[in-house]
Amino acid sequence: MIAGKDAPRLEIRGLTRRFGDVVANDRLSLSVRPGEIVVLLGENGAGKTTLLRCLAGMLAPDAGEIAIDGRAARFAGPIDALRAGIGTVYQHFALVPAFTVEEQLRLAGWRTGMANGPAELGIEPASRINAMPLNLRQRVEIARAMIGAGKVLLLDEPTSVLAPPEVDVLFATLRRLCANGTAILLITHKLREALAIGDRIIVLRAGQVAGEQTRVDGAWPAAIESELLALMFGAEMEAAQGEAPAAANPLPTTAMETRPPLLSVKQLCTAGGEATSLQNLSLDLWPGEIVAIAGVDGNGQRELAETLTGFRMPTRGTIEIGGRQVGRMGAARMREAGIGFLTDDRLGEGAVATRSVAENLAMTRLNESTFVRRGLLNRRAMARDAAAHISHFDIRPPDPSAPLGTLSGGNVQKVLLARTLSARLRVLICLKATSGLDVRTANSVHRALRAFVDEGRAVLLLTNELEEAEAVGDLVGAIYGGRLSPLIPRGNDSSAALGRFMVGAA
Structure with a gap:
C-alpha cells in the first residue's frame, strides 16, 4: 500500500x-x-x-x-x-x-x-x-x-x-x-x-x-x-x-388483410394512482414481428406489460388475441391463451433466488407429466431438462443444482428466457429484457427473440434504450406519460423524433 x-x-x-x-x-x-x-x-x-x-x-x-x-x-x-x-x-x-x-x-x-x-x-x-x-x-x-x-x-x-x-x-x-x-x-x-x-x-x-x-x-x-x-x-x-440479427421480412399485405393480428389493443386505458395511467393506447402485433417501444422508466411500460399479461385490469379499451376479444382475463388465463411475460424484476417477480436453476426452469411447467411421476416431482427429469437449457443458452456456471441467486444478472436472465421460450406461446411481452447485460449476452437475447418470431409468433419489446429499439424492432415507437407515439418501420431516420417524444418534448 x-x-x-x-x-x-x-x-x-x-x-x-x-x-x-x-x-x-x-x-x-x-x-x-x-x-x-x-x-x-x-x-x-x-x-x-x-x-x-x-x-x-x-x-x-x-x-x-x-x-x-x-x-x-x-x-x-x-x-x-x-x-x-x-x-x-x-x-x-x-x-x-x-x-x-x-x-x-x-x-x-x-x-x-x-x-x-x-x-x-x-x-x-x-x-x-x-x-x-x-x-x-x-x-x-x-x-x-x-x-x-x-x-x-x-x-x-x-x-x-x-x-x-x-x-x-x-x-x-x-x-x-x-x-x-x-x-x-x-x-x-x-x-x-x-x-x-x-x-x-x-x-x-x-x-x-x-x-x-x-x-x-x-x-x-x-x-x-x-x-x-x-x-x-x-x-x-x-x-x-456482431450486430443484432436482421429483421425478418414482413408478411405480405394480403396476408395481413386475410388474418387477424396475434394481439390487438385498441384505445387501452388504465387507472392512475401511484402508477402511470395508459392513455388511449392502440397497437397490433403480427406474426413474425418484433415491435420495440422505448421510454424512460415510469412512463407506462410496466403498466402496459402488466395489462397485456393480465396482471393489471384496464379501465377502458379492448384486447384481442387472434381476433377474439378476451375482456378482463387474469394472468393465468392470459398465459393459457398464449401470452407470455418476461419481467425486468428477475429475482422478485420472475424467479425464486434460493431455489436451484433446475427448479426455476421447471417452475411454470410443474403440471406437465414430464416432471411429475406418481404424484411426486421427477427431479431427474428436471435435471435433464435443465442441462439441455444450460447447454443451449450457455448458462454459467453449468450447474442445474446451483441456487439461482448465486448467478450473475445476465445468467439469471438466460434462465428466465429459456423457461419462457419453452412454453407454448403466441406472443411474448418483454420488459427491459437486456437491462444490465453485456453486449454479448444482450445479442444472444436478441437472437433468441428473433428465432421466436421467425416461427410465426410475435414480440413486444419494452426498453429504456432507444438504440436497442431501433436495432431490434421491425416497428419502433416511444412511450411518454402513458401515451404511445406512432410506430415507425425499422430503418427510417427516427432517432431525433422518438428521442424528443421519450422526454416529453415532442
Whole structure:
C-alpha cells in the first residue's frame, strides 16, 4: 500500500471473494486517485458487482486488502464503509418514496449548513420523492450517498433508468464531484458511456483485471472500442461485436388483410394512482414481428406489460388475441391463451433466488407429466431438462443444482428466457429484457427473440434504450406519460423524433 500524500484515494490489493466453488473476485488489484473517474467494464459474471459490494461493506472479502488514503480499512457492514468515506449509489434507488427531499437527506445524516443539501441540489426541499422525475431522484440519491462519505463514490449502472439528456446531467454532476477531489468508481455495460465519462477504463474478466486503458490529453487510443471488447471477450470478440440479427421480412399485405393480428389493443386505458395511467393506447402485433417501444422508466411500460399479461385490469379499451376479444382475463388465463411475460424484476417477480436453476426452469411447467411421476416431482427429469437449457443458452456456471441467486444478472436472465421460450406461446411481452447485460449476452437475447418470431409468433419489446429499439424492432415507437407515439418501420431516420417524444418534448 502507498502511504502519505501520494496515496490513491482508493486502493485494492489481492482481493478475493468466493461463493462456494465459484471465485467471483480472484486476487484483484486496482486503484482510484482523488478527482479521477474509473469505469469498470466486463461481461456479466466478470465480478464487477461483487467487487462493489465488498467495497460498500455488503460482503466481506475472503482475502486481500482495501485502503482509503493509504490506510487499511475493514468493513463489518455498510456503516463502516460510510464512516471510511465510501458512498454507494445502487442500480435501484435506496430512497423512501413518501419522503420529501429534506426528510430523505436528514435520514442520511444531513443537517442545516452541511454540504449536499437541497439548496445545492437545486430541488425544492418539500418535493416528494415519488412525485419527482428519475433524474432528480438520482441527484438526491447521489447526495444521500455523499453525506458522511465524500471520499469515494461507487455507482452501479447509474444510467440504466435515464434518457440521453438526463445522462448528460448526471455526467456533469460527477465531474463537479471530481473537481472537489472525490474518487469515483463506476460500473457500466455501456461502452460508449464508459468512453464519454471515464478517465480510465479497467476491464474485469473471470474475476481478474484483464487490462486497462487511460485517456491521455483528453483522447483515447486509436481502435479503443475493439481493444476493450477484446479484453472483455477474448477470442469471442467477433460474436460480441456482431450486430443484432436482421429483421425478418414482413408478411405480405394480403396476408395481413386475410388474418387477424396475434394481439390487438385498441384505445387501452388504465387507472392512475401511484402508477402511470395508459392513455388511449392502440397497437397490433403480427406474426413474425418484433415491435420495440422505448421510454424512460415510469412512463407506462410496466403498466402496459402488466395489462397485456393480465396482471393489471384496464379501465377502458379492448384486447384481442387472434381476433377474439378476451375482456378482463387474469394472468393465468392470459398465459393459457398464449401470452407470455418476461419481467425486468428477475429475482422478485420472475424467479425464486434460493431455489436451484433446475427448479426455476421447471417452475411454470410443474403440471406437465414430464416432471411429475406418481404424484411426486421427477427431479431427474428436471435435471435433464435443465442441462439441455444450460447447454443451449450457455448458462454459467453449468450447474442445474446451483441456487439461482448465486448467478450473475445476465445468467439469471438466460434462465428466465429459456423457461419462457419453452412454453407454448403466441406472443411474448418483454420488459427491459437486456437491462444490465453485456453486449454479448444482450445479442444472444436478441437472437433468441428473433428465432421466436421467425416461427410465426410475435414480440413486444419494452426498453429504456432507444438504440436497442431501433436495432431490434421491425416497428419502433416511444412511450411518454402513458401515451404511445406512432410506430415507425425499422430503418427510417427516427432517432431525433422518438428521442424528443421519450422526454416529453415532442
